[in-house]
Amino acid sequence: MSDAATTRRGIPEASVARLPGYLRALTALAGHGVISVSSEELANAAGVSSTMLRKDLSHLGSYGVRGVGYDVERLAAEITAALGLTREWPVAIVGMGNLGRALAAYRGFEERGFEVVALLDGDPRLLGEDVAGRPVRPMSDLPGLVAEEGLAIGVIATPSSGAQDACDRLVAAGVRSVLNFAPAVLAVPDGVVVRNVDLSTELQILAFHGQRVAAAAAATTSEVVA
Amino acid sequence: MSDAATTRRGIPEASVARLPGYLRALTALAGHGVISVSSEELANAAGVSSTMLRKDLSHLGSYGVRGVGYDVERLAAEITAALGLTREWPVAIVGMGNLGRALAAYRGFEERGFEVVALLDGDPRLLGEDVAGRPVRPMSDLPGLVAEEGLAIGVIATPSSGAQDACDRLVAAGVRSVLNFAPAVLAVPDGVVVRNVDLSTELQILAFHGQRVAAAAAATTSEVVA
Numbered sequence: 284m285s286d287a288a289t290t291r292r293g294i295p296e297a298s299v300a301r302l303p304g305y306l307r308a309l310t311a312l313a314g315h316g317v318i319s320v321s322s323e324e325l326a327n328a329a330g331v332s333s334t335m336l337r338k339d340l341s342h343l344g345s346y347g348v349r350g351v352g353y354d355v356e357r358l359a360a361e362i363t364a365a366l367g368l369t370r371e372w373p374v375a376i377v378g379m380g381n382l383g384r385a386l387a388a389y390r391g392f393e394e395r396g397f398e399v400v401a402l403l404d405g406d407p408r409l410l411g412e413d414v415a416g417r418p419v420r421p422m423s424d425l426p427g428l429v430a431e432e433g434l435a436i437g438v439i440a441t442p443s444s445g446a447q448d449a450c451d452r453l454v455a456a457g458v459r460s461v462l463n464f465a466p467a468v469l470a471v472p473d474g475v476v477v478r479n480v481d482l483s484t485e486l487q488i489l490a491f492h493g494q495r496v497a498a499a500a501a502a503t504t505s506e507v508v509a
Numbered sequence: 510m511s512d513a514a515t516t517r518r519g520i521p522e523a524s525v526a527r528l529p530g531y532l533r534a535l536t537a538l539a540g541h542g543v544i545s546v547s548s549e550e551l552a553n554a555a556g557v558s559s560t561m562l563r564k565d566l567s568h569l570g571s572y573g574v575r576g577v578g579y580d581v582e583r584l585a586a587e588i589t590a591a592l593g594l595t596r597e598w599p600v601a602i603v604g605m606g607n608l609g610r611a612l613a614a615y616r617g618f619e620e621r622g623f624e625v626v627a628l629l630d631g632d633p634r635l636l637g638e639d640v641a642g643r644p645v646r647p648m649s650d651l652p653g654l655v656a657e658e659g660l661a662i663g664v665i666a667t668p669s670s671g672a673q674d675a676c677d678r679l680v681a682a683g684v685r686s687v688l689n690f691a692p693a694v695l696a697v698p699d700g701v702v703v704r705n706v707d708l709s710t711e712l713q714i715l716a717f718h719g720q721r722v723a724a725a726a727a728a729t730t731s732e733v734v735a
């Protein structure tokens with residue numbers, strides 16, 4: 284079965300989102316010299332149920348052998364190929380505020396096979412400024428980055444007010460994958476995928492939990508009737 | 510109805526996770542001078558269905574008035590109180606590698622009412638090193654930070670291999686809210702909430718999508734039978 288056939292068959296988005304976790308668990312197992320793994324062990328390492336794991340992997344055409352399980356190296360290679368991790372993906376970061384600068388300095392993209400090819404900002408006052416060893420470039424460079432560097436993934440680190448415009452510029456230039464750090468709901472045409480990493484939402488959810496812990500502590504001294 | 514009663518009643522986690530989005534939409538509306546908003550308008554601005562919005566807000570005891578909708582300022586205040594955003598939350602960042610340093614330099618925590626009170630690392634060689642104007646401190650400082658500074662939220666930015674240990678140290682010191690950037694599944698006791706921000710998973714999901722785009726383009730020239 285070719286990669287094209289596999290991917291064209293359409294793996295559910297939720298299954299795709301769990302593949303990186305399986306790959307990490309398999310990589311750790313291989314590092315410990317493990318040759319084969321049962322679906323229960325692999326599911327446990329990835330923090331999902333074994334039923335869900337088997338279903339997810341069946342979308343790749345990967346079935347464990349009863350009593351033997353999955354071949355660790357082979358399954359890792361299958362997931363790596365399915366995820367498109369056998370090549371490097373060029374990335375541009377849009378928005379050179381605090382978060383964009385932090386991301387520009389972060390080496391985690393390169394370590395994972397994602398090459399940051401450009402830092403961009405719509406503010407002409409920032410153009411040419413050095414950020415983490417790279418010059419800030421104008422948004423008008425986007426079409427050239429797609430055509431010449433194969434830019435595939437746009438990282439949006441603008442304030443929420445500028446996020447839709449940044450997204451529109453990326454999409455107009457031909458980018459089809461967007462990692463959005465701005466706390467904004469982005470509208471995109473069919474065929475464009477947006478993944479949201481929203482630090483402020485995560486922090487606010489944790490604050491809610493902190494509030495609940497504090498309320499529970501207070502309630503041990505004074506009962507409140509709803 | 511008091512906050513304690515509201516939070517003790519138990520709002521579903523999925524509803525809590527959507528409250529920050531409603532709050533952002535309301536803040537934007539208030540900034541434009543909007544006094545009241547229908548559930549349809551607010552749901553649209555937050556990117557959810559109006560049925561879901563009404564259900565989520567009913568957990569707060571907030572019901573719109575038929576034909577009038579929700580009072581923007583009042584609902585924003587109710588969500589702010591429910592989320593625990595009327596006070597500042599002390600945060601510690603654990604792990605001073607590339608990501609931890611990027612997060613230490615990021616000003617977004619403070620802007621959102623989360624005060625970074627300490628940077629920590631288990632590696633004695635890093636102790637005292639200046640990162641973004643703060644000294645790196647040992648993990649053994651955690652109990653004191655909880656007792657004296659009210660440390661409530663631990664941010665884990667270690668490699669995946671050190672994440673569980675960092676989490677255990679935070680929990681043992683009394684921290685009950687964890688924001689985990691390490692690509693690892695963390696085990697925590699009841700009463701501790703972990704939110705995961707996994708950049709490598711998000712990037713790999715986008716690579717999968719890029720792979721699919723490339724495969725679809727290739728398939729227009731050579732048909733593959735599954």
